[in-house]
Amino acid sequence: MHESDLRKALESADADSIALPLAESAPTSGAVPLFPDGTLRLLRDDAGAADLRLRGRAPIAFGAEPASLDAEFTCEEGKVAGAALTLSLPGAGVHVDEIARLYGYELPTLPTPPVTGLTFQGRGDRFALSLGGLAGDGGILERDGTRVLVVPASGGHVLATRDELTAQQVASLGLPLTGVLPVGVWLVLPGGIVVPVSAPQLVAPDGSGRTDGLGRPKTAAAQVPYAQHAYPGLSRRTRAVPTKDGFVVLNAPKLGGPGVSFIPGGPLDGHHGIEVVYDKSPLSVKGALQVQPAQSPYRAVVGGLLTFALGGGTPGSRGLYGMGTGAVVFPQDAGTQPSFFAFASLGAEPGLGIPAFRLTGVAAGFGWNSHLRTPGLGDLATFPFLQALHDPSAIGGDDTNPVEILNTLTGGANPWITPQQGALWMTAGLAFTIGELIDGTAMALLQTGADLTIGLLGTAGTSFPKSGDKKYARIEAGLQLVVKPNAGELTVGTSLNPSSFLIDEDCKLRGGVGLMVWYGNHPNRGDFVFSAGGYHDSYQAPAHYPRLPRIGFDWSLGGKVTVSGNAYFALTPRAAMAGGSLDVRYKAGIIKAWCTAKVDALIEWKPFYFDVGLSLSIGVEGSVKVLFVRITVRIEVGVSLRIWGPPTGGEARVKVWFISFTINFGHSARGQGDKTLDWPATRTMLPQAGARARLRPGDGLISEGSPDNPHEGDWLVKATGFTFGTDTQVPLSRIELDATAEDVVFTGPGFGIHPMRVTGLTTVQRVRVTLEGETVDLARWKAAPQYTALPPQLWDEHGDPEHGSGQEKHLTGVTLTSPDVEYGHSTGYIGEDTFKFDPVYPQGKAPLSSADAPLVPEPTRPGGVIGRIADTMDTATARAARTKVHALMGALKLDTGGAKSELPGYAQDVTGYFTAEPLLVPAGAARSTSTPNALEGDN
Structure with missing residues (x-):
């Protein structure tokens, strides 16, 4: 379009409309599909010939109403050189696939909001069409004849x-x-992964010359050969399927393993989801997966509740029924993988099996990139996955909102499930009845990642009698076995549930038993504790020991008499303790009476110490009102005895009514005796002399020591390299590596000998290596110091009289690796013996030589073979022949390996299987005679 024609149209003040033939102007040709027959017909509101702009309403190629439009043009050398058009689409807008179709793209319906506006910029050989109203920048770009469409969508960009x-x-x-x-x-996903959405189609003129109702040439969709994007790890079956609320990505290992990944879209308001309904006997699955509200640092959460029924499917009928819950959590950080967890529990009524062992429920759970908190003894009764084995409604019910269930599992100050990159957990459990007497659950737990955990959790309970309204006993206990190999921790424990009772429901049982062992690199390595009911009152238990309630009972007899008792026992590396008490109380009106008995014993060793106490008290109290004064009379008879040592001492206390006195004997200061050990006593606690400091040969060792004594003599090692290390069972303050210039030094923290109450000790280890009598420069070797957690009860730095902190690792050795091999620049002298070879037996020529005649003619490449395969591979005749062969092989009971009679895929894709025409030899052209040098039996 010439500049004069444009100005003339803009200066027509009397005209209500302006018609601009954009198809005649190359810079604005990209705008042609937006307007019918390539002409901009503007019902103008304003126009300026001076600055080449106009404003108004123009009909567009989609929608029934015209769009508001602002246009500006630029001219150079008397011709229109560029244009800028801004359109505000009427109503709710238009979907992006309708606009894409105008420019030759056939897209599926994408999970994007409607396009509410368009901005066109055209100049020279390029144009850009921006799409307004989407979640990000997108549009159509064309430059030098290359056109690309970019659409921001939930989860990434469609390109x-x-x-x-x-x-x-x-x-x-x-x-x-x-x-x-x-x-x-x-x-295109945020991490740079590219997944094909579908086999693309191009829309092109059909060649008929016909036009549609808007004057545009009629088009036809041309299938484009599928081009696989060369992204590492992308499967040939990988596809992104758009849905209303996002993309389902099939077979995308980079998105989180094989299978299906879901990238959510749509409003994240908790009201969008996928309803799951499958009801075909004998299986019924119903529920919903919802897009839930998400908070930072999570972009979206998709999850919900499913109900399962197999067989009878309802409580009281034979079959399995239950519920499952799961969620996928999508983080905001593009470099962080989504996390996933799912759990399902099915109950069986009246149960499956025989009376000796009847299965009443099964459960299984799985989590990827998520962490499951391991319940402690006190949490077993409330652990939802364990509860669900007896009652599947513990993780939801018919009237429970799935969002609330997920919030329960993943919310709160100490949630059961939290996202954790690289972590994986699995659970599997059973609910059972043994002999119709004991009800129990057992669940195995595996937690991978840095906090590797292997656990067995469960509950067991029984009541007597099993049936009837009156119960005389009910015992319920939680069981726990947890191993953390990486952390170096073993836990075994059991605890009575609050519902346990004996004889009467008012006689409540309580208590817990636990064993914990620390090993490996744990800060408390070497420590252990076994406790049933806690510890002695005078024993200061370390913070990492479990806190367990006393084993005992509380019994209220009719409100007047209460009886309670407890007992405990504990064993640690330095002490043992045990004790118990019984307390009987009576109260009726103005009269009170009681009887209490108690015994406690604490024994420590290295250094040895004991503390034993016994007490017995019997009393009565009465209250009488005389005139206006109430008088209380209290009579109590009691005796207690406490003995400690060394040095041995104690006290005896006697109380009769209002008279009491104490008798002291022996050493009067309890717990202040000399608890230190001398060196001979301490040395017995150390490893044997040969194990306190050792050398550990590693890779590259050929033989160790002399034939007569492997612990003495030189090491024979490989010339390509050698690794060895030192290892001690006592702390080191300093390790010195002998070097030519300056020694290489590693230092460790301070330490002491706790039983001797000695602090501020130092030890030095010096490492020296010789090769054929010459000292080796260890500064050239790779050195890695070794730090290990040693028992604080033995090596505590501060001399704590009770226990060490155990939070610091000590220097215990170093690992040394020889320098890399320096290879020479020549092979050196090679003698004739090097070129010896093994003779051939029997004597004669090798089976193949240059004199041997070929057994078959020289192969040729006639050409046309690939085409013939494609034409004949899947014909009716070939199918019939293959079917007959398969039938004969089946009659002979020969396995065909799943071979099919129809091979349409092979016939269609054969051109991609051959890189060139094959070489062929005519059938039956093999030689019938053998040559003297031919292999025997070959013809």
């Missing part, structure tokens, strides 16, 4: 191209992509 994009063109899009992008429609 469609009709031409192969070079690496430079891909980089200019500003997306996390590298390399060439083939023709197609792709989903």
Whole structure:
């Protein structure tokens, strides 16, 4: 379009409309599909010939109503050189696939909001059409004849191209992509993963010359050969399927393992989801997966509740029924993988099996990139996955909101499930009845990752009698066995549930038993504790010991008499303790009476110490009102005895009514005796002399020591390299490596000998290596110091009289690796013996030589073979022949390995299986005579 024609149209003040034939103007040709027959017909509101702009309403190629439009033009050398058009689409807008279709793209319905506005910029050989109203920047770009469509969608960007994009063109899009992008429609994820959305189609004129109702040439969809994007790890079956609320990505290992990944879209308001309904006998599955509200640092959460029924499917009928819950959590950080967890529990009524062992429930759970908190003894009764084995409604019910269930599992100050990158957990459990007397649950737990955990959790309970309204006993206990190999921790424990009672429901039982062992690199390595009911009152238990309630009972007899008792026992590396008490109380009106008995014993060793106490008290109290004064009379008879040592001492206390006195004997200061050991006593606690400091040969060792004594003599090692290390069972303050210039030194923290109450000790280990009598420079070797957690009860730095802190590791050795081999620049002298070879037996020529005649004619490449395979591989005749062969092989009971009679895929894709025409030899052309040098039996 010439500049004069444009100004003339703009200066027509009397005209209500302006018609501009954009198809005649190359810079604005990209705007042609927006308007019918390539002409901009503007019902103008304003126009300016001076600055080449106009404003008004124009009919567009989609929608029944015209769009508001602002236009500005630029001219150079008397011609229109560029244009800028801004359109505000009427109503709710239009979907992006309708606009894409105008420019030759056939897209599926994408999970994007409607396009509410368009901005066109055209100049020279390029144009850009921006799409307004989407979640990010997107549009159509064309430059030098190459056109690409970019659409921001939930979970990433959809990128469609009709031409192969070079690496430079891909980089200019500003997306996390590298390399060439083939023709197609792709989903580009934040991490740079490219997944094909579908086999793309191009829309092109059908060649008939006909036009549609808007004057545009009629088009036809042309199928484009599928081009697989060369992204590492991308399967040939990988596809991104758009849905209303996002993309389902099939077979995407980079998105989190094989299978299906879901990238949510749509409003994250908790009201969008996928309803699951499957009801076909004998299986019924119903529920919903919802897109839930998400808070930072999570972009979206998709999860919900499913109910399962197999067989009878309802409580009281034979079969399995239950519920399951799960969630997928999508983080905001593009570099962080989504996390997932799911758990399902099915109950059986009246149970499956025999009376000796009847299965009443099964459960299984799985989590990826999530962490399951291991319940402690006190949490077993409330652990939802364990509860669900007896009652599947513990993780939900018919009237329970799935969002609330997920919030219960993943919310709160100490949630059961939290996202954790790289972690994986699995559970499997059973609910059972043994002999119709004991009800129990057992669940295995595996937690991977840095906090590797292997656990067995469960509950067991029984009541007597089993049936009837009156119960005389009910025992319920939680069981726990947890091993953490990486952390170096073993826990075994059991605890009575509050519902346990004996004889009467008012006689409540309580208590817990636990064993914990610390090993490996744990800060408390070497420590252990076994406790049933806690510890002695005078024993200061370390913070890492479990706190357990006393084993005992509390019994209220009719409100007047209460009886309670408890007992405990504990064993640690330095002490043992035991004790118990019984307390009987009576109260009726103005009269009170009681009887209490108690015994406690604490024994420590290395250094030895004991503390034993016994007490017995019997009393009565009465209250009488005389005139206006109430008088209380209290009579109590009691005796207690406490003995400690060394040095031995104690006290005896006697109380009769209002008279009491104490008798002291022996050493009067309890617990202040000399608890230190001398060196001979301490040395017995150390490892044997040969184990206190050792050398550990590693890779590269050929033989160790002399034939007569492997512990003495030189090491024979490989010339390619050698590794060895030192190891001690006592702390080291300093390790010195002998070097030519300056010694290499490693230092460790301070330490003491706790039983001797000695602090501020130092030890030095010096390492020296000789090769054929010459000292080796260890500064050239790779050195890695070794730090190990040693028992604080033995090596505590501060001399704590009770226990060490155990939080600091000590220097215990070093690992040394020889320098890399320096290879020479020549092979050196090679003697004739090197070229010896093994003779051939029997004597004669080798089976094949240059004199041997070929057994078959020289192969030829006649050509046309690939085409013939494609034409004949899947014909009716070939199918019938293969069917007959398979039938004969089946009659002979020969396995065909799943071979099929129809091979349409092979016939269609055969051109991709051969890189060149094959070489052929005519059938039956093998030689019938053998040559003297031919292999025997070959013809």
